Amino acid sequence: MSALIIDGKQISADMRNEMISEVAELKQKGVTPGLAVILVGEDAASIVYVGSKEKACIQLGMYSEVHRMAADSSEEQVLALIEKLNNQDSINGILVQLPLPKHINEKAIIDAIRVDKDVDGFHPESVGNLVIGDDSLLPCTPAGVIELIKRSGVDIAGKHAVVIGRSNIVGKPVAMLLLRENATVTICHSRTANLEEIAKQADILVVAIGRANAIDSKFVKPGAVVVDVGINRLDTGKLAGDVDFESCQTVAGHITPVPGGVGPMTITMLMKNTITAAKKVNGM
Ligand code: NDP
Numbered sequence: 001m002s003a004l005i006i007d008g009k010q011i012s013a014d015m016r017n018e019m020i021s022e023v024a025e026l027k028q029k030g031v032t033p034g035l036a037v038i039l040v041g042e043d044a045a046s047i048v049y050v051g052s053k054e055k056a057c058i059q060l061g062m063y064s065e066v067h068r069m070a071a072d073s074s075e076e077q078v079l080a081l082i083e084k085l086n087n088q089d090s091i092n093g094i095l096v097q098l099p100l101p102k103h104i105n106e107k108a109i110i111d112a113i114r115v116d117k118d119v120d121g122f123h124p125e126s127v128g129n130l131v132i133g134d135d136s137l138l139p140c141t142p143a144g145v146i147e148l149i150k151r152s153g154v155d156i157a158g159k160h161a162v163v164i165g166r167s168n169i170v171g172k173p174v175a176m177l178l179l180r181e182n183a184t185v186t187i188c189h190s191r192t193a194n195l196e197e198i199a200k201q202a203d204i205l206v207v208a209i210g211r212a213n214a215i216d217s218k219f220v221k222p223g224a225v226v227v228d229v230g231i232n233r234l235d236t237g238k239l240a241g242d243v244d245f246e247s248c249q250t251v252a253g254h255i256t257p258v259p260g261g262v263g264p265m266t267i268t269m270l271m272k273n274t275i276t277a278a279k280k281v282n283g284m
Pocket of ligand 1: 074076141164166167169171188189190191192195208209210211214227229230231232242262263266
């Protein structure tokens, strides 16, 4: 048996096409969704990510601002820029590219973003709203995981979903979103006993641990949906997921590849959040 490959690139492209039409319609009504990205310093990966976000905005016909600040910018300077963007009507979403230089308190920065412009979904109020089931902007990578599963025709309700990883940016919010979709959810982590046994009970297995190829077919129930969030750079320079794709694809029913699975969805969901925020603030 060979699993169906969940093509994140294609799903992301489909979503972006849908959004191009949606943005065009919004613009006709006088609303142009706008995203501001703040980059502090010269982290090589961050520069690439910020460039991709700017490109995606342009591709979709949205308004984009990128604020590139020197690595030695003070926390007060970053906070002052956020305050300005919080009050700027042309901006519906504010994203501060992480990680920030060490002298800046990440939490103070995230907390300063207006909740209805929190397109990364990391503000404590956004997280709280997600947990209690209120309307909120959803964290991009976790929301992308749900979108991939749904658009592959898999019904989440009633399934046993096992999430391996409990970080605030991936594991916990993925688990909350799966719960909201009426899955029965188990969360595993580095202290979980019998990980293999628990993972093997999953109808849907989401892996976000940050260890290349750590999960092989022994952890996978035949026919399960396997979503690999991991992005690991190998010594060879190649990218690898947390899931050993070759071994797991012989057992799984559906599986995401790395690259080309969850990765392409993150920025697409950021665009979706920016559109959602623009519609909301304009009462649409
Ligand atoms: P973190 O390092 O913050 O969290 C890793 C989690 O995995 C922790 O909860 C840890 O447990 C758990 N864990 C680590 N090792 C094991 C193990 N051997 N068995 C079981 N659980 C384990 O990572 P992130 O959540 O930030 O990221 C996870 C992966 O996802 C990374 O590869 C990252 O690059 C990728 N990622 C991809 C994104 C995308 O756009 N596609 C976006 C964000 C992340 P404990 O809590 O006990 O320490």
